[in-house]
Amino acid sequence: MSAPDLSIRLGPAEIKNPVMTASGTCGYGPEYGPYTDLSMLGAFTTKSVTLKPRKGNAPQRIVETPGGMLNAIGLANVGIDEFERVKAPEAAKIGTTIFANVAGHSIQEYVAVCERIDAIDAISGIELNVSCPNVSDGLTFGTDARLLAEVTAECRKVIKRGALIVKLSPNVTDITEMARAAIDGGADALSMINTLLGMKIDINKRRPVIANRTGGLSGPCIRPVAIHLVNKVYNNVAKTAGIPIVGMGGITNWQDAIEFFLAGATAVSVGTALFTHPDAPMRIIAGIEDFLRKNGVASVRDLVGALNE
Amino acid sequence: MPCREHFELTICIDDFPPAEPGQFIQVLCASPTYRTPNASKVNSEAIDVRTADAGILLRRPFSIGGLRRKGRRCEIDIMGRVVGPGTAWLNARMPGDEIDVLGPLGSPFRLPDSRAHALLIAGGVGLPPIRWLGEALSREGIATHAIFGAQTESLVPLTLTKPPTNIAEFSPCAAEFAEFGIETIITTDDGSCGVLGRVTVAMRSVIEQNPGAPLHVFACGPEPMLEAVASLAKAFELPCQVALERVMACGMGTCQSCVVKVKDDRAEDGWRYALCCSEGPVFDTNDVAWSD
Ligand SMILES: Cc1cc2nc3c(=O)[nH]c(=O)nc-3n(C[C@H](O)[C@H](O)[C@H](O)COP(=O)(O)OP(=O)(O)OC[C@H]3O[C@@H](n4cnc5c(N)ncnc54)[C@H](O)[C@@H]3O)c2cc1C
Ligand SMILES: Cc1cc2nc3c(=O)[nH]c(=O)nc-3n(C[C@H](O)[C@H](O)[C@H](O)COP(=O)(O)O)c2cc1C
Ligand code: FES
Numbered sequence: 001m002s003a004p005d006l007s008i009r010l011g012p013a014e015i016k017n018p019v020m021t022a023s024g025t026c027g028y029g030p031e032y033g034p035y036t037d038l039s040m041l042g043a044f045t046t047k048s049v050t051l052k053p054r055k056g057n058a059p060q061r062i063v064e065t066p067g068g069m070l071n072a073i074g075l076a077n078v079g080i081d082e083f084e085r086v087k088a089p090e091a092a093k094i095g096t097t098i099f100a101n102v103a104g105h106s107i108q109e110y111v112a113v114c115e116r117i118d119a120i121d122a123i124s125g126i127e128l129n130v131s132c133p134n135v136s137d138g139l140t141f142g143t144d145a146r147l148l149a150e151v152t153a154e155c156r157k158v159i160k161r162g163a164l165i166v167k168l169s170p171n172v173t174d175i176t177e178m179a180r181a182a183i184d185g186g187a188d189a190l191s192m193i194n195t196l197l198g199m200k201i202d203i204n205k206r207r208p209v210i211a212n213r214t215g216g217l218s219g220p221c222i223r224p225v226a227i228h229l230v231n232k233v234y235n236n237v238a239k240t241a242g243i244p245i246v247g248m249g250g251i252t253n254w255q256d257a258i259e260f261f262l263a264g265a266t267a268v269s270v271g272t273a274l275f276t277h278p279d280a281p282m283r284i285i286a287g288i289e290d291f292l293r294k295n296g297v298a299s300v301r302d303l304v305g306a307l308n309e
Numbered sequence: 310m311p312c313r314e315h316f317e318l319t320i321c322i323d324d325f326p327p328a329e330p331g332q333f334i335q336v337l338c339a340s341p342t343y344r345t346p347n348a349s350k351v352n353s354e355a356i357d358v359r360t361a362d363a364g365i366l367l368r369r370p371f372s373i374g375g376l377r378r379k380g381r382r383c384e385i386d387i388m389g390r391v392v393g394p395g396t397a398w399l400n401a402r403m404p405g406d407e408i409d410v411l412g413p414l415g416s417p418f419r420l421p422d423s424r425a426h427a428l429l430i431a432g433g434v435g436l437p438p439i440r441w442l443g444e445a446l447s448r449e450g451i452a453t454h455a456i457f458g459a460q461t462e463s464l465v466p467l468t469l470t471k472p473p474t475n476i477a478e479f480s481p482c483a484a485e486f487a488e489f490g491i492e493t494i495i496t497t498d499d500g501s502c503g504v505l506g507r508v509t510v511a512m513r514s515v516i517e518q519n520p521g522a523p524l525h526v527f528a529c530g531p532e533p534m535l536e537a538v539a540s541l542a543k544a545f546e547l548p549c550q551v552a553l554e555r556v557m558a559c560g561m562g563t564c565q566s567c568v569v570k571v572k573d574d575r576a577e578d579g580w581r582y583a584l585c586c587s588e589g590p591v592f593d594t595n596d597v598a599w600s601d
Binding site: 024025026027031032035047055056059060061062063064067068069071073076219220272274275276278 | 337365366367368411555556558559560561562563564565566567568581582587
């Protein structure tokens with residue numbers, strides 16, 4: 001049997017394999033360079049970029065919790081000027097598909113950043129972060145279907161070349177409504193899930209451990225939630241619309257990735273696991289290939305939503 | 310090491326990259342579940358990264374407390390005190406156990422020129438990087454003295470070959486420093502060992518006894534101690550470098566979790582956040598904005 005086909009497509013972006021990095025867990029590229037060969041990745045997703053540089057929240061910004069961690073980084077990033085000048089050229093050197101994650105406070109801000117990023121040849125697409133729980137107004141776009149459709153549509157107008165991926169928040173009553181809004185707005189793909197809001201209290205100080213009070217929960221503990229939400233969006237919205245899903249949430253090994261494919265994801269992103277094992281995505285790619293071969297599956301695309309029900 | 314509150318481990322590893330005092334390693338405080346360095350050559354059973362489900366998720370940062378090379382083989386000393394699950398796991402390691410580390414990480418101490426006189430100051434588990442720095446300084450032929458502070462005698466993780474003096478006078482009392490020709494003053498908050506009081510009590514009298522000496526201060530320990538050391542160094546216009554600690558996830562500049570507030574003239578409001586794991590952990594105290 002010939003080697004299994006790992007390639008996938010997210011809108012106009014053709015990607016050599018379905019394993020990507022999750023925004024905010026891999027910097028802008030060079031940081032993990034000494035530890036792993038990032039060129040093997042299907043795609044690399046940058047930290048969120050905003051119009052102006054952001055210092056982010058006061059420390060303590062993270063804490064480990066059972067099977068996961070809370071973070072409230074607060075979108076600390078270099079801003080679009082330095083991203084254009086320094087970070088994008090650095091990321092381009094990785095030698096794989098690069099997606100830039102974009103965040104903002106207003107539709108105008110999202111549009112301004114998207115327009116400039118779409119002009120950077122080295123970037124193959126934009127992931128709209130409408131779901132960051134750690135800035136005061138970050139969630140409104142991700143939790144209000146009308147606003148989400150509007151911000152997506154406005155960004156779509158200026159993203160002429162690259163793929164437009166909308167990243168959904170799990171902190172909503174009905175995620176399928178948000179998925180529909182993003183697709184109506186013109187998204188090429190959906191990515192999900194961003195972190196779940198959480199809180200941890202220091203009982204001796206009687207204070208939240210995270211200076212921001214609340215943080216976003218990530219890691220293996222959110223995986224069952226993510227699998228369920230991916231499956232729900234796939235069955236109710238994405239499958240009929242023909243829109244691919246990038247699944248994420250606690251992926252640590254290839255078994256987790258296969259689970260996401262079966263739930264309905266076309267690609268997967270690895271986040272928190274990178275902190276412990278910068279080479280986890282490479283092991284996951286090898287594991288997926290091996291699984292396909294052993295099970296006689298010709299293409300990873302054949303696994304998408306392939307549950308026996 | 311005589312103190313039962315602390316643990317000390319020597320990690321043997323092949324081909325560890327060049328490292329310097331002040332740098333640290335990220336230790337996975339769980340048994341490694343895979344052994345295969347090259348993912349493309351093995352079958353899927355062996356490429357299982359499942360450690361994250363096993364309890365402790367994130368690596369824990371530890372300063373390199375000493376490092377010896379024998380051919381390809383490198384021995385790295387770490388020392389710590391049990392404060393939670395990660396350090397408890399380390400404390401329970403037996404000789405021959407396998408351990409997974411990443412490193413070296415962070416920016417090291419910058420050594421002064423040979424005319425300088427180094428004053429090392431360590432508090433509690435701030436000892437490891439200071440001990441290794443002492444070794445490096447003595448190799449460079451730089452005159453070096455050390456002050457070590459703890460709350461009480463039972464928390465002094467040093468091998469005392471003779472009782473330390475109870476006045477601020479250096480003596481070769483601590484084997485860990487004496488082996489490099491470095492004399493030490495020990496301070497304890499309750500006076501149960503060495504000088505009664507904080508490290509700054511000894512630091513002040515050393516500085517006052519040696520007016521005009523080209524002292525360079527290097528310190529590691531609890532942040533309030535470092536802040537006090539920094540302000541005393543500033544009052545006497547002495548250069549001072551400190552190794553800071555922050556809660557870290559990645560340890561290599563990707564997650565932005567480990568920020569330290571530093572002065573920055575180019576910033577509109579005069580400060581910015583630096584990453585403790587990559588720009589630090591060693592900072593020049595003139596750069597650190599301690600106020601909050
Ligand atoms: C660069 C660096 C070097 C370090 N070197 C040493 C060393 O040589 N020896 C040593 O014993 N410890 C060292 N530490 C601290 C050590 O990493 C923590 O004690 C350890 O992570 C605690 O893990 P745990 O699971 O046992 O406890 P946890 O349950 O994770 O934490 C227990 C308590 O310690 C606090 N804590 C956790 N991590 C840190 C941290 N990174 N800095 C400050 N406080 C923390 C927590 O807030 C909590 O109150 C270093 C930290 C850094 C950042
Ligand atoms: C420290 C940290 C920082 C993050 N920063 C961002 C960010 O800037 N933008 C974004 O869209 N998602 C961000 N995320 C969310 C991740 O991209 C991902 O959606 C989430 O962590 C779930 O995946 P995981 O469990 O594999 O980490 C961040 C997550 C972590 C842990
Ligand atoms: S620990 Fe991740 S950036 Fe410093």
